[in-house]
Amino acid sequence: MTDNLSIRAIEERLLTRWPETKLEPSLDRIVNVMRLLGDPQRRYRGIHITGTNGKTSTARMVEALLAASGERTGRLTSPHLTSVRERIGIAEEVIDVRAFRSAYSAVGKQAELVDATMRHPLSFFEMTVAMAYRAFADAAVDVAVVEVGMGGRWDATNVIDADVAVVLPVDLDHTDYLGPTTATIAQEKAGIIKPGSVAVSARQSADVAAVLQARARSVGASLVVQGNDFSLLRRTAVEGGQVISVQGLHGTYSNVFLALHGRHQADNAACAIAAAEAAAGRQLDLAAVRAGLGQVASPGRFDVRPGEPLVILDAAHNPHGARALVESLTELAPCRTFAVVAAMADKDVEGVLRELEPVVDVVVCTRNSSPRSIAPAKLAATARQVFGAQRIHVAFNVATAIEKARALAAPLPGRAPDALLLVTGSVVTVGDANRVLPPGPPMGQALPG
The missing domain is CATH 3.40.1190.10 (Mur-like, catalytic domain)
Structure with a gap:
């Protein structure tokens, strides 16, 4: 039954x-x-x-x-x-x-x-x-x-x-x-x-x-x-x-x-x-x-979550989607952007990273809960070729990557908060983040900038 x-x-x-x-x-x-x-x-x-x-x-x-x-x-x-x-x-x-x-x-x-x-x-x-x-x-x-x-x-x-x-x-x-x-x-x-x-x-x-x-x-x-x-x-x-x-x-x-x-x-x-x-x-x-x-709402698609720093979840998983994500990010007030990225091994990961590079300051490479996820070390190796070694960090899973990104995004001494946290690379990545983040704002709540 x-x-x-x-x-x-x-x-x-x-x-x-x-x-x-x-x-x-x-x-x-x-x-x-x-x-x-x-x-x-x-x-x-x-x-x-x-x-x-x-x-x-x-x-x-x-x-x-x-x-x-x-x-x-x-x-x-x-x-x-x-x-x-x-x-x-x-x-x-x-x-x-x-x-x-x-x-x-x-x-x-x-x-x-x-x-x-x-x-x-x-x-x-x-x-x-x-x-x-x-x-x-x-x-x-x-x-x-x-x-x-x-x-x-x-x-x-x-x-x-x-x-x-x-x-x-x-x-x-x-x-x-x-x-x-x-x-x-x-x-x-x-x-x-x-x-x-x-x-x-x-x-x-x-x-x-x-x-x-x-x-x-x-x-x-x-x-x-x-x-x-x-x-x-x-x-x-x-x-x-x-x-x-x-x-x-x-x-x-x-x-x-x-x-x-x-x-x-x-x-x-x-x-x-x-x-x-x-x-x-x-x-x-x-x-x-x-x-x-x-x-209308579209969970996981430029999905804004409140907090300090502000968090944006976006399921972009190919260069075309990453390009659209970048365009949306550029319409926000200028800020430092810390990206948590986990992607599937069969995707054009380098293409996604190259689209993100102009608007992302730091990347925390991790893996999501899918067995198809690319290993963090392998993702980081590709990311270093695109961003340079100084801008790349590694974490074991999405939850720990978010915490590491929060720490890295802490306000600089004497400066007001000016950071944005981005979680992207796959729907599974966004789903993993969704489980550990507070829910989104009520419909119609404004973004800053």
């Missing part, structure tokens, strides 16, 4: 399955389990989101816009920071324990049947996708906002036939699975664009744009592109976020406060507005846009 299992016990059972990093290009397992469940993913409309970075933040913005417009929403994002339940949202709230347990029970029974007939059992990710789609149907959502796990074409989430596909900027990441160039990666991501759907694209390089255009033509989808069909008109950084104006597909939304920082989040917001308009088939109510974006 699984109906009375604790969340921890369910998570442990899920973790015994194939990890998210072990992939096979097949939808057979997820298709079979969804069929046994009665294809719950066909009982609501869908907005499917892919891209190299920004998927979770954009999903949360789309969710907020639709909820403020009166829709009952489901949201599937990954990975999680501290609890697997975070991946599934119902009506803008993390799925409750009872509903999560019910979804696991329903999917688990059918997964056993599928596992018995397949060469490989359902993976951790396939199970959580099936659970989310079942939970959305049980909760009678109107629309599901779904973030791709990796790529698109072979991603388990792709059993949903979404009315709207969103393709955020495509850059190099997961090249061992998705291909060595942005064009080959775009081929995989374009697989979420379904016949007759609306495809919303961020600004892309020419090679990526050509792939998306070809896919849209081949399946009879309507492709709308940022800069041509909708656009970010202007943005101004302010305390607590930024004020943006967006020309959407059906209307103009002026002077909207966005409770997220950085130019990249303003661009993501423009895509989110276009996606919500495409799903609604009309202009959104300006009050709903302001209500949704004014309260």
Whole structure:
């Protein structure tokens, strides 16, 4: 019986399955389990989101816009920071324990049947996708906002036939699975664009744009592109976020406060507005846009934590994400920045560090709780090549690295506090920090500077 299992016990059972990093290009397992469940993913409309970075933040913005417009929403994002339940949202709230347990029970029974007939059992990710789609149907959502796990074409989430596909900027990441160039990666991501759907694209390089255009033509989808069909008109950084104006597909939304920082989040917001308009088939109510974006949060993405020094958690794990992080940091008041960095061994660690170097004074190299984490000594060796030996320190884990960074960031004699603590390199790194830091400020609380 699984109906009375604790969340921890369910998570442990899920973790015994194939990890998210072990992939096979097949939808057979997820298709079979969804069929046994009665294809719950066909009982609501869908907005499917892919891209190299920004998927979770954009999903949360789309969710907020639709909820403020009166829709009952489901949201599937990954990975999680501290609890697997975070991946599934119902009506803008993390799925409750009872509903999560019910979804696991329903999917688990059918997964056993599928596992018995397949060469490989359902993976951790396939199970959580099936659970989310079942939970959305049980909760009678109107629309599901779904973030791709990796790529698109072979991603388990792709059993949903979404009315709207969103393709955020495509850059190099997961090249061992998705291909060595942005064009080959775009081929995989374009697989979420379904016949007759609306495809919303961020600004892309020419090679990526050509792939998306070809896919849209081949399946009879309507492709709308940022800069041509909708656009970010202007943005101004302010305390607590930024004020943006967006020309959407059906209307103009002026002077909207966005409770997220950085130019990249303003661009993501423009895509989110276009996606919500495409799903609604009309202009959104300006009050709903302001209500949704004014309260949206994206944990672990330029996530500000109070204290002295101020702490910022950011899950940037590739050079493209680190570049956006650096841009956001430069909008704060000038200060000394002490970075705690832990990354996965299969990532472009040197590329991330080179992006951070101009704005980071000191790096504490450590490891996160994932077995895939690069060893602190190896990370430090790479960091010394980028930053020089004097700016590099080493710690055993994220918690001790944060304490070491706090000590290093102590105010200089005779000077007022002027330091910022940054924790970055991976979602797992941010999750580890999240467990030892105080919670974030109430929505709308301002950043200094």
